[in-house]
Amino acid sequence: MSNLQSIENVNVNIDGIDILVPKGTNIIEAAAQANIEIPHYCYHPKLSISGNCRMCLVEMGMAMKDRTTGQSIFEDDGTQKVAWIPRPAIACGTQASAGMYIKTKSELAKSCQEGVMEFLLINHPLDCPICDQAGECRLQEFATDYGRGYSRFVENKNVKPKRTILGPRVVLDDERCILCSRCVRFCQEVIKDDVLGFVDRGSYSTLTSYPGKQLDNNYSLNTVDICPVGALTDSDFRFKMRVWFLKRTKSICTESSVGVNTEVWSREGEIYRITPRRNDEVNDTWMADSGRDIYKQVTADNRLRKAKSNGVSIAFDEAHIRFTEIFPMGKTAYVGSSHMSVEEQFIFKKLIQENPGPIFWVNNKGEGDGLLISSDRSPNLRGAFITGLINELPKDNLDGLLELMNSGEIQNIVVYHQDITQYGISPALLKRHNVLYLGTHFNKTSDVARVAIPTLTVFEKSGTFINQQFRLQKFAQAVPGPVGLMPDINTLTRLISILRKESEIASSLPLIWSEMNMQIDQFKGLSFESLPDSGVLLDASAFDKINFPEVQSLHFKPNSAILAK
Amino acid sequence: MATEERRMILEHIDQPGYDNSIDCYIKHGGYEVLKKAILRKPEELCQEVVNSQLRGRGGAGFSAGMKWGFLDRKSGKPVYLICNADESEPGTFKDRQIIYKDPHQLIEGMMITAYATQTKLAFIYIRGEMYDGARILEHAVEEARAKGFIGENICGSSYSCDIIIYRGAGAYICGEETGLIESLEGKRPYPRIKPPYFPAILGLYQSPTVVNNVETLCHVKFIAEMGGAEFAKIGTPNNTGTRVWCVSGDVQKPGYYEFPCGAITLGQLIYEVCGGLNPGRTLKAVIPGGSSAKVLRAGERYQGKLKDGTEFDWTLDDIPLDFDSVSACGSMSGSGAVIVMDDSRDMVQVLGNINSFYAHESCGQCTPCREGSLWMKKITARMADGDAREQDADLLLSIAKQIEGRTICAFGEACAWPTMSFVSKFKEEFSEKAAQQKSTQHPLV
Amino acid sequence: MNLSNKSLEKIEKLIPRFPLKQSAALPILHIVQEEKGYISKEDIQWIAEKLDMQPINVYGLVTFYPMLREEPIGKRHIKVCRTLSCALQGSYALCKKLQEELNCPLNETSEDGNYTIEFVECLASCGTAPVVQVDQVLHENISVEKASEFAQQIRKETEINIK
Numbered sequence A: 001m002s003n004l005q006s007i008e009n010v011n012v013n014i015d016g017i018d019i020l021v022p023k024g025t026n027i028i029e030a031a032a033q034a035n036i037e038i039p040h041y042c043y044h045p046k047l048s049i050s051g052n053c054r055m056c057l058v059e060m061g062m063a064m065k066d067r068t069t070g071q072s073i074f075e076d077d078g079t080q081k082v083a084w085i086p087r088p089a090i091a092c093g094t095q096a097s098a099g100m101y102i103k104t105k106s107e108l109a110k111s112c113q114e115g116v117m118e119f120l121l122i123n124h125p126l127d128c129p130i131c132d133q134a135g136e137c138r139l140q141e142f143a144t145d146y147g148r149g150y151s152r153f154v155e156n157k158n159v160k161p162k163r164t165i166l167g168p169r170v171v172l173d174d175e176r177c178i179l180c181s182r183c184v185r186f187c188q189e190v191i192k193d194d195v196l197g198f199v200d201r202g203s204y205s206t207l208t209s210y211p212g213k214q215l216d217n218n219y220s221l222n223t224v225d226i227c228p229v230g231a232l233t234d235s236d237f238r239f240k241m242r243v244w245f246l247k248r249t250k251s252i253c254t255e256s257s258v259g260v261n262t263e264v265w266s267r268e269g270e271i272y273r274i275t276p277r278r279n280d281e282v283n284d285t286w287m288a289d290s291g292r293d294i295y296k297q298v299t300a301d302n303r304l305r306k307a308k309s310n311g312v313s314i315a316f317d318e319a320h321i322r323f324t325e326i327f328p329m330g331k332t333a334y335v336g337s338s339h340m341s342v343e344e345q346f347i348f349k350k351l352i353q354e355n356p357g358p359i360f361w362v363n364n365k366g367e368g369d370g371l372l373i374s375s376d377r378s379p380n381l382r383g384a385f386i387t388g389l390i391n392e393l394p395k396d397n398l399d400g401l402l403e404l405m406n407s408g409e410i411q412n413i414v415v416y417h418q419d420i421t422q423y424g425i426s427p428a429l430l431k432r433h434n435v436l437y438l439g440t441h442f443n444k445t446s447d448v449a450r451v452a453i454p455t456l457t458v459f460e461k462s463g464t465f466i467n468q469q470f471r472l473q474k475f476a477q478a479v480p481g482p483v484g485l486m487p488d489i490n491t492l493t494r495l496i497s498i499l500r501k502e503s504e505i506a507s508s509l510p511l512i513w514s515e516m517n518m519q520i521d522q523f524k525g526l527s528f529e530s531l532p533d534s535g536v537l538l539d540a541s542a543f544d545k546i547n548f549p550e551v552q553s554l555h556f557k558p559n560s561a562i563l564a565k
Numbered sequence B: 001m002a003t004e005e006r007r008m009i010l011e012h013i014d015q016p017g018y019d020n021s022i023d024c025y026i027k028h029g030g031y032e033v034l035k036k037a038i039l040r041k042p043e044e045l046c047q048e049v050v051n052s053q054l055r056g057r058g059g060a061g062f063s064a065g066m067k068w069g070f071l072d073r074k075s076g077k078p079v080y081l082i083c084n085a086d087e088s089e090p091g092t093f094k095d096r097q098i099i100y101k102d103p104h105q106l107i108e109g110m111m112i113t114a115y116a117t118q119t120k121l122a123f124i125y126i127r128g129e130m131y132d133g134a135r136i137l138e139h140a141v142e143e144a145r146a147k148g149f150i151g152e153n154i155c156g157s158s159y160s161c162d163i164i165i166y167r168g169a170g171a172y173i174c175g176e177e178t179g180l181i182e183s184l185e186g187k188r189p190y191p192r193i194k195p196p197y198f199p200a201i202l203g204l205y206q207s208p209t210v211v212n213n214v215e216t217l218c219h220v221k222f223i224a225e226m227g228g229a230e231f232a233k234i235g236t237p238n239n240t241g242t243r244v245w246c247v248s249g250d251v252q253k254p255g256y257y258e259f260p261c262g263a264i265t266l267g268q269l270i271y272e273v274c275g276g277l278n279p280g281r282t283l284k285a286v287i288p289g290g291s292s293a294k295v296l297r298a299g300e301r302y303q304g305k306l307k308d309g310t311e312f313d314w315t316l317d318d319i320p321l322d323f324d325s326v327s328a329c330g331s332m333s334g335s336g337a338v339i340v341m342d343d344s345r346d347m348v349q350v351l352g353n354i355n356s357f358y359a360h361e362s363c364g365q366c367t368p369c370r371e372g373s374l375w376m377k378k379i380t381a382r383m384a385d386g387d388a389r390e391q392d393a394d395l396l397l398s399i400a401k402q403i404e405g406r407t408i409c410a411f412g413e414a415c416a417w418p419t420m421s422f423v424s425k426f427k428e429e430f431s432e433k434a435a436q437q438k439s440t441q442h443p444l445v
Numbered sequence C: 001m002n003l004s005n006k007s008l009e010k011i012e013k014l015i016p017r018f019p020l021k022q023s024a025a026l027p028i029l030h031i032v033q034e035e036k037g038y039i040s041k042e043d044i045q046w047i048a049e050k051l052d053m054q055p056i057n058v059y060g061l062v063t064f065y066p067m068l069r070e071e072p073i074g075k076r077h078i079k080v081c082r083t084l085s086c087a088l089q090g091s092y093a094l095c096k097k098l099q100e101e102l103n104c105p106l107n108e109t110s111e112d113g114n115y116t117i118e119f120v121e122c123l124a125s126c127g128t129a130p131v132v133q134v135d136q137v138l139h140e141n142i143s144v145e146k147a148s149e150f151a152q153q154i155r156k157e158t159e160i161n162i163k
Helices: A027-033 A106-122 A138-147 A182-189 A221-226 A289-299 A316-326 A342-355 A381-386 A399-407 A427-431 A488-502 A508-518 A560-564 B023-029 B031-039 B042-052 B066-067 B094-101 B103-117 B129-147 B177-184 B213-225 B228-233 B268-273 B325-326 B347-361 B367-384 B391-404 B411-425 B427-436 C005-017 C021-036 C041-052 C053-064 C086-087 C091-102 C142-160
Strands: A007-014 A015-020 A057-063 A082-086 A100-103 A170-172 A196-199 A208-210 A232-236 A245-252 A261-267 A268-274 A308-309 A312-314 A334-338 A359-361 A412-416 A434-439 A451-454 A461-468 A471-475 B080-085 B121-126 B162-167 B208-213 B242-249 B255-260 B284-286 B301-305 B312-316 B337-341 C076-080 C115-120 C133-134 C137-139
Touching: A007 A027, A007 B080, A015 B367, A027 A182, A057 A106, A082 A100, A082 A245, A082 A412, A082 C005, A100 B094, A106 B367, A106 B391, A170 A221, A182 A221, A196 C053, A208 B042, A221 A268, A245 A471, A245 B080, A268 A289, A268 A508, A268 B411, A308 A316, A312 A316, A316 A451, A316 A488, A316 B284, A334 A342, A334 A399, A342 A381, A342 A461, A342 A488, A342 A508, A342 B213, A381 A461, A488 B325, A560 C021, B023 B129, B031 B103, B031 B213, B042 B066, B042 B213, B042 B228, B080 B103, B080 B177, B080 B213, B094 B103, B094 B129, B094 B213, B094 C133, B103 B129, B103 B213, B103 C133, B121 B129, B121 B177, B129 C041, B162 B228, B177 B208, B208 B213, B208 B411, B213 B228, B242 B268, B242 C086, B268 B337, B284 B347, B284 C091, B312 B325, B312 C021, B337 C086, B347 B367, B347 B411, B347 B427, B347 C086, B367 B411, B391 B427, C005 C021, C021 C053, C041 C053, C076 C091, C086 C091, C091 C115, C091 C142
Parallel strands: A007 A100, A334 A359, A334 A412, A412 A434, A434 A451, B080 B121, B080 B208, B121 B162, B242 B337, C076 C115
Antiparallel strands: A007 A015, A057 A082, A057 A100, A170 A232, A196 A208, A245 A261, A261 A268, A308 A312, A308 A451, A461 A471, B242 B255, B284 B337, B301 B312, C076 C133, C133 C137
């Protein structure tokens, strides 16, 4: 045993393999470290231990030691003698301690697994052909790997309510429910909205919500994620697609500066659903329901797919040229966006340098919920700080810009992604200026733009965001963007090339990073490829004095030094 | 061995002229032991119980002294005492007699226990169906409180402790100590996983708790009175004191009888004390300790070594009635409920009735018991209905083996053992069921 | 919440006795059912609010315990024990006879609204099997032979009380 700070490590032997883990680690996690799978249903790393599915039963023993001397007792062949306990123990409820021996594949363990598997299947309906969970169903997976393979049940199965609308986004099928209680514990412990529970008893126990009360919390879909079977299902995804056809892409939720890690599921360029991706530093295994809906933006009616000039569709090339014609003619103000990726913000800064002018930024204020939605409803405000576009918090309105517009000091406004008519600038006033718009959707600003160039949503490009923790996280492209549209970094680079009358050099993320590496202190030594999935915490000391608006959420505490003031 | 009862617990039960008022109890020397016990050190009393080798009378037979010794005294949390009066084990009806006819005996035993364990608050969890019993206990508690035996400054000492009567509502699983605790906390009575929720460490309201059976708590008074060593002289080593045996089923004189442990044999109980079987009948099977205990078949022979090394070779009639002897014969004395069945009984129907009970009472928390108990019930019901298949007997055994040892609480064993013992000991009856009726073979099996 | 003042007083006195409020849930459910005959959804919500619990958790209690019911029953509640010792002494036959005598189907209320007959599990009086609990009173040694007489007795009592 060695002492690692204040955590004691102990040696546990699982299936003959010695594993060193912190004392108290539960055996499922310890085994996972050695790539040994212990099948389980009710255990979840972010919820309390329930111990009721009994699937993780393993054979346990303790190293035999002489009672008086404390010395190990050995077998004839020199191996440690182990006192095996005849009664199996649940791995999730067993904590690693020195001298512990575990067998997950012994006769006893196998018999437990086959037994529990059989019991789970006897009242389970034959719904696989119509059940959304097929392909990611733990009952299917463990039945294949740990089950007996045939049924001995010839009685009548229990009948329970099916297709109950539990809430606006969740459908419940009680026959499929294996009563693992993960959803109940989630609602009690994580979102503190205790709305689910069991009624009746024994084999007739049924999961339900109180009659009249709905599971309508903004985190209700997490119960669907953690449900190991198809009892709780997403009504939006219902019957839409078999999961084995879907491609999984790692992404970041753009709903707020929490930067929830997500997974985008798509097939042939169409997104079917979003699920959370585990990141113990940011969002654990959860995400908000509202964040999942964001993929619908991609195919929204007001999606900007073609470049426009004064409302008329034009080719992208032409739009670029018109942009670069208008751009140098007159003083230009800039309104950037916290929805831009770090790379885009970096290039945007370079564009601004071609025709320097005042830079305005709006805040995307919203109500934080203390969990996974912060009060800053944009994913990358801090990217703007780090890339040097801004050095103080954005205001609630664009009074500064309004003043400049009214005084006639500026002629052009480059607006990235924002609808500035929402921040105090009237469309009429806008019309009297040259608005050069880059964004994903139509809005009142783009309607009056001289040139409107479409950009890509987060699902259609790769890049990085910096979240409220100043954690740099990357996201990957899941689906292709509108036909013919270049990635935004290339669009911006192209505009700059045209302005400089240079031959175009196509940009790429590695290229941009090699530049950012050298120019931005906090990025020294980082490269896009080597960024780990869990993100990298940046040195935020340069921004210590800034009173960022976010309050406490799941893994975030605001800067206490500032709060103390 | 004499077949005369030694009525310590049952001394005043059914005694002419005795009622359940405190005045009657005091007239017969009641509460004198409490008055003396409260002047002693609590640790002393605990030691007496350890010395007495008193074992729980609720069904598990665990050493009471050891259980009290496990109490976590370092956490600073209050200690709770719960009297398990949720008598639900089929065949058991001894606690009912104490509650209805001599409740102050229980209260005195409880208060001595409370003082010994330095309990802050005590509860009596009683069967919801025992309306009168709850009223009798409420009244008895008020009488005792009025005389200073419960509540503030008991018997003039600095020790205070109250008793709350808590009624159950028809769930057998509330007899399981952690199920009881969950029920007392106002939740669905799902037993807790142990580790870590040992009642002595994390019990009621996550505080150290002692849960003891009614009869066990009554014995504490006698131990405090005569001393642990004296008490240990009654009965046999490690099987000390008297026990109340409840006999029901096919005997002439069913009822409750109290004997020192090991003082009589099963045969003596059935044939001498209970007047034997009904005319013309022979013994077929006996369940010695409540329906959870494994059945004993008439004509079986039990051979082996007891814990102290002595060899034994018994027929069913020879088995001494205590804890260890019955265990040595492959069953358990459980709650002391002896159910006798004669040769007129169909074992498949009997098991069907037992399985139906367990399927109904399963709380449903853990997979093996929840699904297995109902499955076994469905199979035995189908067999009793005349639709048995050849493989059903072995299937029942296999299912029971998949439940035993795999569950959160002992209910798993309780529902598995009857099936395991009935099917294996009366194998021919179960196998023949298939041949008897035209069974419809299921096409997939 | 239309509970009698007496019950409301009982409830108010009861809650502070417990270290944690939620413990009072089961006793309060008993008080409500004993006065009203059953527990309605309004009662469940009232109890939940009173004890800072969620209604689903009170509802979970009502559906778990066989003694608690959500529907009213007949004037007399007849519960026949069906567990082993009583079954051995003929409680199933006894129950059938009572159903016939009182014109009441099993697990239902008779048409005249007077009786509800149910099976229950072991009532802990196996030595005097078969046993039947009628409302709050336990009746012992009710063999099949005594069924008619017993049913008569119940009918007489019920009719006297109705008058």
